[in-house]
Every structure is written in C-alpha cells, then in structure tokens.
Amino acid sequence: MDRTLPHVALSQHAHDRHGDLRRDETWLDERWKDPATRVLVISGARLRPVAGAVVWVPSAQAPTGGLRLLLGERDGVEHFAVLVDPADAPGEPDEWVALRSVVMGLVDDTIDDGPLVMHAIGMAEWHAATTFCPRCGDVLEPRQAGHVLHSPGCGRDQFPRTDPAVIMLVTDGEPGADDERMLLGRSPAWPAGRFSTLAGFVEPGETMEDAVRREVAEETGVVVGEVAYFGSQPWPLPASLMIGFTGRATRTAIDVDGSEIEDARWFTRAELRSEAEAGTVVLPSGVSISRSLIESWYGATLPGQW
Structure with a gap:
C-alpha cells in the first residue's frame, strides 16, 4: 500500500499572514x-479562471476601486485579494465561476496556492454577508487590510467568523483486518452513487468529540465510542473549519434519519475498491479532508471523484 499520501491537501503550504502589519498603511502601499x-x-462570490486555473495578476493589472485585502507572503511573494462589485468586474459575466467550483476543481491543479485561495474566499464570503453592525445597525467600515469591520456608530469591531464542524471516518472491526469496515453516507440531494464521510456542526457547549458521537448517532443510528483527532481543513463556504476525526463504532446497526442522510453503508476495503472502480460509489474530491480520511484508512489512492 502507498503510505505517502498527503495528509490533508488544503492544509499544506501555509502562508505568513502578517497579522502585525495590517495596520501599517505605508508598508501595505509599498507591498x-x-x-x-x-x-x-x-x-461577488465568483472567480475568473483562465484555462481552468486560478489566476493571480500583478497589482498594476488589478481593478481599481475594489476592497484590497492582505493575504500574506509565501516563497518571498506578497499576495493580496481585491473584492470588486460584479458590475465593475472585467470580462463577460459567464467567465466568472462560483467559488465552490474553484475549491472543488481548480485548486486541485494549483494545490500550493490552496491556503491563499481559501483565505481569500473566506474573506470574500464574510464581507458579502457582513454589512451592518449587529449592535447599532450602522454601516461597517473595513480596517486592518480588510480583516476588521468597524462600526462608527457604536465603536464595536466585527471580526471574520469561523464555524467549527466535525467530519469523521467511523470504523468497525479489528484495525487493518480484511473485514474491517468504514461507514459512508449520502445526502438525498446528491446524484446517485455519491457517498462521503459524515459531518456536522459543533453546537454551543459541546466538545468536538461529543459532536462526532451525536452527529453519527442522529444521522445513522450508529453509536461511536473512541474518537481520535485526524487533522483540520479550512472550508470557507461560507465560514467553516472542518475538523477531522476517526471514531470506533460500538453499535453498528444503521437507522438513517431520512432527512440529512438517505442512505448509509458499511464498506470493507475490498468492497470500497470494487465499487469505486465500477463507478457505483463516487467518492469526494481529492482536495477534501473527507477524501484524506477515506484514503488514509484505505491505505492507497482510490479511483473516481465528484
């Protein structure tokens, strides 16, 4: 088996975000x-790819009049994002694609830029959803290179939010044994054959480990005991951090909720490989933490993806 798989693709190649320099207007202008x-x-909520790839342009070619966001430095190069009104965007409207499409497809070919692109998308989503102060209703003003929104009415600052969500690979049986199984489910909104690991948001006052157990039980009826941390991945669509776990089932009978999950199945490694090759089971994108969880358990790459 291939044990050199990337742990979590979109969590590699972190950039220096220069949080201490966001107030330095002279430094920002120089960069x-x-x-x-x-x-x-x-x-808005779209990017304009060229030949299927994310495009970074020199600042001299960036549109004027948009909101300038500092992303940070990687490999000695400074990176910004500019948020422009769709009415002022260059090119034709159909040249711009939804941010989700960028994450699921385009970043896969330019994975080194993944954290920078996810940073930019998360900030764009936050600015699109955060216009007025929730305390006094005044229009918010961007500060600190776009990373703070200030209310002139009450002086309160708003900061980008991140909603923690757990995503988990649940297994049953002796680890590494031929008959060890993993649990996958499918949403009723997905095309036929599409399966993924289970996931859900952490509720107030809840630990992440208990969120794993609760979500699995609510959606599939399976009871989870031991829970272990796997890794994390930004998912700013619109504002999530996916926190990956593995879990061991103590009760394996499946009883799906029929709402969030319409079907759930246990797979051995042989069954998963066979159905992935046949296309009867289609697994998540190679850049997703769900794919990393699945292939880490399987022990090698698997064919097919959304």
Whole structure:
C-alpha cells in the first residue's frame, strides 16, 4: 500500500499572514506597488479562471476601486485579494465561476496556492454577508487590510467568523483486518452513487468529540465510542473549519434519519475498491479532508471523484 499520501491537501503550504502589519498603511502601499506582488480578483462570490486555473495578476493589472485585502507572503511573494462589485468586474459575466467550483476543481491543479485561495474566499464570503453592525445597525467600515469591520456608530469591531464542524471516518472491526469496515453516507440531494464521510456542526457547549458521537448517532443510528483527532481543513463556504476525526463504532446497526442522510453503508476495503472502480460509489474530491480520511484508512489512492 502507498503510505505517502498527503495528509490533508488544503492544509499544506501555509502562508505568513502578517497579522502585525495590517495596520501599517505605508508598508501595505509599498507591498502593493511591488511588481512581484500578486493579486486574486474576486467578483461577488465568483472567480475568473483562465484555462481552468486560478489566476493571480500583478497589482498594476488589478481593478481599481475594489476592497484590497492582505493575504500574506509565501516563497518571498506578497499576495493580496481585491473584492470588486460584479458590475465593475472585467470580462463577460459567464467567465466568472462560483467559488465552490474553484475549491472543488481548480485548486486541485494549483494545490500550493490552496491556503491563499481559501483565505481569500473566506474573506470574500464574510464581507458579502457582513454589512451592518449587529449592535447599532450602522454601516461597517473595513480596517486592518480588510480583516476588521468597524462600526462608527457604536465603536464595536466585527471580526471574520469561523464555524467549527466535525467530519469523521467511523470504523468497525479489528484495525487493518480484511473485514474491517468504514461507514459512508449520502445526502438525498446528491446524484446517485455519491457517498462521503459524515459531518456536522459543533453546537454551543459541546466538545468536538461529543459532536462526532451525536452527529453519527442522529444521522445513522450508529453509536461511536473512541474518537481520535485526524487533522483540520479550512472550508470557507461560507465560514467553516472542518475538523477531522476517526471514531470506533460500538453499535453498528444503521437507522438513517431520512432527512440529512438517505442512505448509509458499511464498506470493507475490498468492497470500497470494487465499487469505486465500477463507478457505483463516487467518492469526494481529492482536495477534501473527507477524501484524506477515506484514503488514509484505505491505505492507497482510490479511483473516481465528484
């Protein structure tokens, strides 16, 4: 088996976010004017790829009048994003694609840029959803290179939010044995054959481990005992952090809720490989933490993806 698989693809290649320099307007202007600086242009909730790839442009070619966001530095190059109104976006409207499509497809070919793209998308989603102060209703003003929204009415600052969500691979049987099984489920909204690991949001006052147990029980009726941390991945669609776990089942009978999950099945490694090759089971994208969980348990790459 291939044990050199990437742990969590979109959590690799982190950039220096320069949090301590976001208030330094002189430094920001200097970095913006640097010919080496690269900018990602976002129009509303869309990006404009070229030949199927995310495009970073020199700052001199970026549209004027948009909101400038500092992302940070990687490999000696400073990166920004610019948020522009769709009415002012260059090119034709049909040249711009939804951010979810970018995450599921385009980033896969430019995985080194993954954290920068996810940072930009998360900020774009937050700015699109956060216009007025929740305390006084005044219009919010961007500060600190776009990472703070300030209310002139009451002086309160708003910060980008992240909602923790657990995503888990549940197994049954002796680890590594031929008859060890993993649990996958499918949403009623998905095309036929599409399966994934289970996931759900952490509720107030709840630990992440208990969220794993609760979500699995609610959606499939399976009871989970031991829970172990696997890894995490940003998922800013609109504002989640996916926290991956593995769990061991103590009761394996399946009784799906019929709402969030319409079907759930146990798979041995041989069954998963056979159905993935036949296309009767289609697994998540290679950049998702769900795929990392599945292939880490399986022990090698698997064919097919959403």
